[in-house]
Amino acid sequence: MQPQSASTSRYARVIEVSKRVRWEIERDVIRGRRFDFGKTFLPSGLSLVNELPFLTNADKRLLSQVQGRTYANIFGLVERFIGAKMLEVSRDHWLGDQTALEALVRFTDEELKHQELFRRIETMIGADMPPGYVATPDPNAVASAVLGKCTWAVLALTLDIELFTQAHYRASMEPDGNLSELWKDVFLFHWKEESQHAILDEIELVKEDAKLTPAERDTAVDDLIDLVGAVDGILQAQAASDARYFTAIASARLDEAQQARVHAGVLKAYRWQYIVSGVMEPRFQKVLFSLVDEAQGARIQNALAPLTYAVPDQPEVPLPLAA
Numbered sequence: 001m002q003p004q005s006a007s008t009s010r011y012a013r014v015i016e017v018s019k020r021v022r023w024e025i026e027r028d029v030i031r032g033r034r035f036d037f038g039k040t041f042l043p044s045g046l047s048l049v050n051e052l053p054f055l056t057n058a059d060k061r062l063l064s065q066v067q068g069r070t071y072a073n074i075f076g077l078v079e080r081f082i083g084a085k086m087l088e089v090s091r092d093h094w095l096g097d098q099t100a101l102e103a104l105v106r107f108t109d110e111e112l113k114h115q116e117l118f119r120r121i122e123t124m125i126g127a128d129m130p131p132g133y134v135a136t137p138d139p140n141a142v143a144s145a146v147l148g149k150c151t152w153a154v155l156a157l158t159l160d161i162e163l164f165t166q167a168h169y170r171a172s173m174e175p176d177g178n179l180s181e182l183w184k185d186v187f188l189f190h191w192k193e194e195s196q197h198a199i200l201d202e203i204e205l206v207k208e209d210a211k212l213t214p215a216e217r218d219t220a221v222d223d224l225i226d227l228v229g230a231v232d233g234i235l236q237a238q239a240a241s242d243a244r245y246f247t248a249i250a251s252a253r254l255d256e257a258q259q260a261r262v263h264a265g266v267l268k269a270y271r272w273q274y275i276v277s278g279v280m281e282p283r284f285q286k287v288l289f290s291l292v293d294e295a296q297g298a299r300i301q302n303a304l305a306p307l308t309y310a311v312p313d314q315p316e317v318p319l320p321l322a323a
């Protein structure tokens with residue numbers, strides 16, 4: 001256990017940065033702009049559209065826009081349970097460390113703002129794309145299922161998500177000069193606030209871990225494995241829906257084999273984006289595997305094994321860790 005003052009100063013630093021980078025949706029991010037559909041949304045390092053060489057450049061761009069739409073929607077979705085969990089863990093600080101409480105309240109407030117931003121984005125993109133797109137998961141249904149798992153598992157999943165958010169921006173979006181400026185800015189501003197969230201996730205996860213008996217931690221590992229399975233279920237449904245939607249609106253007619261490749265390619269991209277890229281983050285590995293024993297670590301690795309194929313065929317940027 002850290003002395004109170006050391007952890008208080010970490011919370012205080014988070015508050016300081018959170019105040020410094022604070023932004024507003026209209027004033028700072030949207031600024032009266034619209035999305036440029038002549039440009040890419042989700043960069044190819046994440047969408048993996050270049051692994052579908054039979055698509056024309058225009059259709060690759062369209063697929064990056066369909067995936068970019070889902071990317072924003074999935075963030076809005078996970079932020080529902082992340083915000084609720086942070087409110088819940090803030091209870092430990094209600095009558096104690098008021099600096100910690102303020103940091104977690106700001107975190108929750110930022111996630112509420114991010115959800116509003118992503119709803120806004122969905123409305124704007126939806127207005128400029130052909131009808132037929134479906135966001136398959138319901139945020140409240142997903143959040144109640146996730147929040148039914150233990151806090152340790154939810155915080156571990158949250159840390160994973162908030163670390164990959166940053167990795168995606170730094171590795172794939174920031175260096176890409178061909179993205180829609182507004183789309184890129186959405187994730188630039190999002191990233192600025194997420195950096196503080198990942199620090200808080202780690203503090204709260206380690207604190208929660210210290211409360212667990214070995215038996216409880218063993219169950220918590222099962223919960224985390226269940227959560228990864230649930231995320232994958234969401235990705236499978238959304239990938240099927242997005243592949244259908246893309247096939248219907250693409251400029252070229254795709255034969256059955258090509259449609260199947262699009263479906264497999266989108267599912268692979270989503271698994272890369274939301275599961276594998278996060279798991280490969282060195283910081284996530286360091287924190288998670290310092291909390292579990294060897295057998296628990298092996299259980300997590302085994303559960304992930306069927307998904308680890310989902311890495312780019314030809315990394316356009318150096319991967320954070322050797323696969």
Ligand SMILES: [Fe+2]
Nearest residue numbers: 079111114194
């Ligand atoms: Fe967020």
Ligand SMILES: [Fe+2]
Nearest residue numbers: 111162194197
């Ligand atoms: Fe966050």
